[in-house]
Amino acid sequence: MEFFLGAFESEWERRRAALLHERSLGRGKNSEEEERRRRGGAVPTASLTAGRKHGGAKRGRRSAGFRAGDGFGAREPSMRSRFASLASGSQPAVVKMASFGGGNRLGAMIGYISRNGDVAVENERGEQLRGRNELSTVRGEWDHLMKNRAESRDIGSFVVEVKDQVDPAGDIHEQARAILKRGLGDRMFAFAASPRNDDKGFTVEGVTVLRDSMGERLTGDGKASAIVQGRLDGDEGEQIVATTFRFTGYGNGTDYGSARLRDLIGRHQGAVQDEQGGVIADAKQAGDVVQLKWRGGLHSRKPRDIMHVILSARAGTDVQAFHAAAREFLAQEFAGYRYVSSLHDPSKDPKAEEAGGKRPHVHVHAIVAMRSDAGDRIETTIAVFRRWRVTMAEKARAHGINMEMTDRRERASASAYSKNQVRPTNRHGRTEHKGTSEVAQRRYDAKRSDRHSFTQTERSRRYTDFARRQWEALATEHDDKRVEGFARSQVIRLESEVMSDHPRPHGGRKTERLRSQFITHLVSLEEIVSRDEPMRQMSRSEFEAYEKRVEVALFQAERVTPADERANFDEIASAAREHVSVRRELMELQEQNGERIASDEPRLREGDNDANVRWDKAVACHGLRTVEAANEIMLEVEHYREAIDLADAGEISANKASLQASLDLVLARVGELGASGNTLIREIAEVDHDLRIAIEAAERARERGGKLTSETSGSSGIPAVPAAQEIFRDRDDELSRVRTEEQRNRPVADGTRPSRDRASPPSGDATRTDPAQQHIPRLEQLQRETDERQERERDDRER
Structure with missing residues (x-):
């Protein structure tokens, strides 16, 4: 049977068809190509491999310096060209690893990206799947790729019934803590005790970490309940205190633990304590306990049979072009693997905004099997993530979307926050979150306010220094004022790392860092307020977006304003808001003129012709x-x-x-x-x-x-x-x-005008001699x- 690749219009379709054709003939990629694909770059040469075997000398020499496009050769554009494109308005390539899951989560994840079957899902063969019946067939096709390994049981909830108190006059919380330590050992836990109705005993409800410091993990089920009950009964079968212990549930990870602990606090306000006697008063403290204290002792693990990847673009990006670029990205990077993808277009999303739908930017969700039919497994390393961003930018540019790969070290951007560190508080427009702990809140604030964050490894510091020199060269050599201004703001941002290495007076490193961030935000504000077209008329939607950008820039600058710069900031903020008010007036006048023009369009068309004639004359x-x-x-x-x-x-x-x-x-x-x-x-x-x-x-x-x-x-x-x-x-x-x-010429009451001769001019009147009066x-x-x-x-x- 003859096979014509030219019959397919898109590159991703040709790649998919070629792969399926090779596999139908029993062929596959040769070992060198397969090794290159799995490693995410070039196949190591024999000399480099030998160098690694003998102490890694070759690797040490390779990492001594940086060049533009380091790590991917000709595939990755030079750093200078990427920076110029970003300064000119290109958007960064966003490829996010949202989560991993086991085979038992496949149906739920596909249901999420398909909006429970309301949005079409496309598989690696380009087939469109709609409705729950068609989506349910994916699990059967992928079943042989799923290991179906169970996730770890990390957190358990329990109930203890104490029938008789040892000391009726004593504190029931102290007695409960002693009972729980005897039964649970050195595990971390939180509990609340309340008297029973019979006035003889009390009931204890709590949440505990199932793994102890020695690595023993309880299962949180009936078997584990029997183990704890045996410890409470004593070695000889005689109970020290008449108690009954049972686990009521178990779960995986900090999300489950935080939810159970917050639920416990909600039912026992102000009466929840930990194993050391500390009081856990509210939901915020509950999040701190789980994230900061319990997290390290969980040793949580989840199966990684599938992964959830998100590709996104800025609001306003052409939807069809981005969808085509995402298709080609998935076909290239996950060739040989099974995957399904779904486009979420804000204008067609059936999910309500209040429930998390209708995000303001177009994005594509993809669920990918981690293991291929040939047994290969996808690597998820930093180098692979970088390669994915390079590929996504290439495909986007091929479809007319200005997009570039970015590295957070090139702008000293803050690290991203994970979904476990925050919870949503407002989903209108860009979702607002709240941190589940103080550390998570600081990380969230740093990312949303675009604070500086410099990596500390020697290699990353060299990379950042190289990026700073590239920004300086771009600011010096480029003729476009907007590009030059953007590049200079990045130089100021990156130079704060150098300044932070030298202590300064009046507050030292912290004050200098705040001052640098303050200057950077003012530069960003200046770029927003004074563009090349400073008084260009805007539509109402454009003005509202512009006003929001100004307010965000002012908010970010105000948060890092040093005390001695407060007066200057207030003056700048007042001027910026006055500028926004003038733009608002222009926008409203434009709307009023537009309504008047629409009401008399024929006359205006004739007037336009007259205006053109007058202009030519x-x-x-x-x-x-x-x-x-x-x-x-x-x-x-x-x-x-x-x-x-x-x-x-x-x-x-x-x-x-x-x-x-x-x-x-x-x-x-x-x-x-x-x-x-x-x-x-x-x-x-x-x-x-x-x-x-x-x-x-x-x-x-x-x-x-x-x-x-x-x-x-x-x-x-x-x-x-x-x-x-x-x-x-x-x-x-x-x-x-x-x-x-x-x-003087106005008529008086009798209808006559006063005579000039009758009114004597005042002294010094120069009316008759002043030429202007004539x-x-x-x-x-x-x-x-x-x-x-x-x-x-x-x-x-x-x-």
């Missing part, structure tokens, strides 16, 4: 650069004028004085631009009274030697405050003269035209 008359400069600054003028009008009408809540001050500063810039020779600005000023006054004031300032140059302007191009005040003082004086003239009729005309234009615009908005 202006460019032909004044030149492209002149028109662009004038258009850009006039957009700012109109923005603040419209915001002031809306504030007057009560449609937005804004500080009108602040808006007017901003408008005055922008008009000062318009005046300087017109005084510098921008002909379009001067043409607009003929019908815009404020612009004309600003230009005339700027020209007078130039004549008096007060030209607004870069020496009198800030870095943002805004004129210095004294110069702006001088310009608008002139404007206010002229407006005052106009209003005085209007009042232009009052023209100014009145300009003022009326401006008022009429604003009235028409207000009517358009109200319609």
